[in-house]
Amino acid sequence: MEIAFQVFFGALFLCCFMCLYRIGRGPTAPDRAVAIDILGIVIVGFCALMAVVTGKDFYINIAITWALLSFIGTIGLAKYLEGRGFDE
Amino acid sequence: MNSIAAAVCFGIGALFNLLGCIGLLRLPDVYNRLQAATKCVTFGTLFIMVGVLVWSGISAMGVKAILCLVFILITSPTAAHAIARGAHRSGVRLWKKSVKDAYREDTETEGK
Numbered sequence: 001m002e003i004a005f006q007v008f009f010g011a012l013f014l015c016c017f018m019c020l021y022r023i024g025r026g027p028t029a030p031d032r033a034v035a036i037d038i039l040g041i042v043i044v045g046f047c048a049l050m051a052v053v054t055g056k057d058f059y060i061n062i063a064i065t066w067a068l069l070s071f072i073g074t075i076g077l078a079k080y081l082e083g084r085g086f087d088e
Numbered sequence: 089m090n091s092i093a094a095a096v097c098f099g100i101g102a103l104f105n106l107l108g109c110i111g112l113l114r115l116p117d118v119y120n121r122l123q124a125a126t127k128c129v130t131f132g133t134l135f136i137m138v139g140v141l142v143w144s145g146i147s148a149m150g151v152k153a154i155l156c157l158v159f160i161l162i163t164s165p166t167a168a169h170a171i172a173r174g175a176h177r178s179g180v181r182l183w184k185k186s187v188k189d190a191y192r193e194d195t196e197t198e199g200k
Contacts (some may be wrong), residue, residue, distance in 0.1 A: 001091065001095065003179030004095050004099070004117040005095075005098075006097065006144070008098050008101075008102040009100075011102040011103070011105065011106045011191050012102060012105060014106060014109070014146070015105050015106055015108075015109040015129075018109040018112060018113045019109060019112065019138060020147040021110055021113065022113060022121075028091075028118060028175075028180050029123065029178070030118045030171060030174065030175035030180055031121065033171050033175075034112070034113060034118065034121055034122050034125060034126075034171055035125075035170075036107070037126075037164075037167050037168070037171065038109065038112060038126070038129050039131065039163060041129050041160065042105055042109070042129060042131050042133070043189045044133055044156065044160065045102075045132065045133040045136040045137075048133075048136050048137055048139075048140050048153065048156070049098065049136060050143075051140065051149065052094070052098075052139070052198055053142055056104050056125070057148055057152075060149055060153060060156065062154060062157050063151065064155060064156045064159065066160070067156060067159055067160055067163065071163040071164075071166075071167055072173060074171065075166075075167060075170055076169070077171070077174075078170035078171045078173065078174040079174065080116075080150065080174075080176040081171070081175060081177070081178045082173065082177045082178065083177070083178065
């Protein structure tokens with residue numbers, strides 16, 4: 001079972017590095033916004049796995065908070081790309 | 089038994105996350121990357137949350153996992169839609185082999 005969890009953590013680490021590559025390399029600004037959004041969701045899954053492995057509750061709270069903040073940040077980036085204010 | 093079912097859920101979730109991120113790395117333009125990455129990664133993370141629920145049963149952790157699941161299910165497509173709209177309005181071109189741009193046709197006919 002421990003080996004299985006190590007494989008899952010390795011897969012999610014690989015996902016994070018792919019997103020970081022796209023953030024650094026991405027030719028346009030929306031590419032970077034997409035990669036930041038995806039990185040946030042991957043990290044939420046990572047925190048949930050961490051909660052199961054360590055058996056501590058508070059990692060799930062971190063996951064919920066991270067999902068909230070990631071969503072707000074992504075909406076802000078999208079509005080910035082569109083060139084409008086937040087109230088339109 | 090519960091732990092094996094949960095591990096299967098985690099495995100499906102990690103696999104879908106990996107495939108989505110490979111799509112993010114490999115596809116040619118913003119819109120293709122957006123649709124591959126958003127759908128696959130949302131599904132994968134949902135499966136990880138279902139795995140947490142199966143692992144812990146209806147406890148504090150399980151209920152929080154349900155909350156997080158519903159939240160991701162609502163917000164992730166919304167964020168993807170907002171980014172696609174922002175990218176299109178900020179003037180990012182489609183890939184040169186794309187065949188149809190319905191959003192631009194609609195906005196052009198509205199303008200006339």
